[in-house]
Amino acid sequence: MPRFAANLTWLFQELPFMERFRAAKDAGFEGVEVLFPYDHPTQDMRDQLIFSRLSFVLMNCPPPNATGGPQGFAAVPGVEARFRRDFDRTLRFAQVLKPLHIHIMAGAAEGPEAEAVFIENLRWAVARAPRQSLTIEPINRIDMPGYFLADYDTAARVLDAVAAPNLALQFDAYHAHRITGDVMGTWAAHGHRARHVQVAGFPGRHEPLGGEIDYPAFFARLDADGYTGWVSGEYAPETVTGAGLAWIG
Template sequence: MPRFAANLSFLFAELPFLDRFEAAARAGFKGVEVMFPYAVPADEIKARLEANGLSLVLFNLPPGHWDKGERGFAALPGREDEFASAVDLALRYAEALGCPRLHAMAGLANHGATREAYVANLRLAAEWAAPLGVDILIEPINTRDMPGYFLTRTADARDVLDEVAAPNLGLQLDLYHRHLMEGDVEGAIREFVSRARHIQCADPPDRGEPSNAIVDYTRLFALIDRAGYAGWIGCEYKPRGETQAGLSWPAACGVGLG
């Protein structure tokens, strides 16, 4: 059965960031992911990982001016030098923390995103990441939570992967985003799991803990397991209450965290 990683930007948010690592380990997680680690020195994060026996399995490249509405800039022409600097910083964190996957956010269509800029920047990121054994990931994101995001459909992500044709460029398949944008999550798993280097889960419509209410997560997790997926599933959901109180979902869905 796939292993589950706690997204510490979403889970245990009732605690200070560095205290969330211990809370995740106590809850039974063996892996964690974060959105953006850059506000905390890498050595402080590393100490918390090591103290709690955790692996950091994913984080995002710097996203640009997040507080001003930017959502990455990998697809924005004219930002190539800034993107290269972002890749450099992310790889330094990845190397220090032993993290094997980085997500490169595309940016917003109305900010001028283009397929050409996206492909060129992803080629650079994959080339720089390869000697470190790091994968660069792209993720279709739904436009309800992130209006105007450039990459929204799984088939479009596949086409970008094919055009870049880098062995360390892969798909980040978020089952919640897929459900909201296209539906047929089971079909997406069957078609795209071989491309997926990382999977994420949350419950529609409110992005809460996984359940079987709208999508059958018991069935989906079993399908992922039968497909031979050996990676992590990131728990990028918004707890409906305190995180620990909501952790009955693994047993209800027939899985364990570790």
């Protein structure tokens, strides 16, 4: 079975944020991710990670206003300076939190100019942080209208253009199903590029149990393919988090 991580932005919301680390460990998780950790005391988070003996798997970049502001703009023409300034801010947080991966969000944009800007910003970022693993993630445009990176062929083209060892694919099975309707086929075509995996049920984006995505088969495929990265639960629990954790058993 894969190594499972808990997305603390989505899971254990019934608890105060700082209590979610220990709750994740007690529930059987060995790693956690936080999408936007910028509003919490950084050293307190690091202390919780150490105290709970958890790996910090992933955080997002850039640090936007997650309630109303743009969620990323690495592919948005005209704001390259803002992207680079905020990437440096993310790196300052990463110096303390030590995430395994930083997910660079493309933002809302379209067309060849946006792709060129995305590639150039990523080339700058991989050189700026050569020892940091960076990821890009296709996100469906139903959940995030206008998002630039909304298909796997574009992601493959961008990754090939940047061609950096510290940049890889972030594969979210929920988004893959929304985008292609075929998680297993999409993984077969693009899984070799993946360094991080996220899961949620479909429809509803609840626990990865039942529904339209055969997660036992998907996890078996990850094992068969030799995937050694983390699999993170990024979903909205139907009730309290602890009631729906059979998927990690």
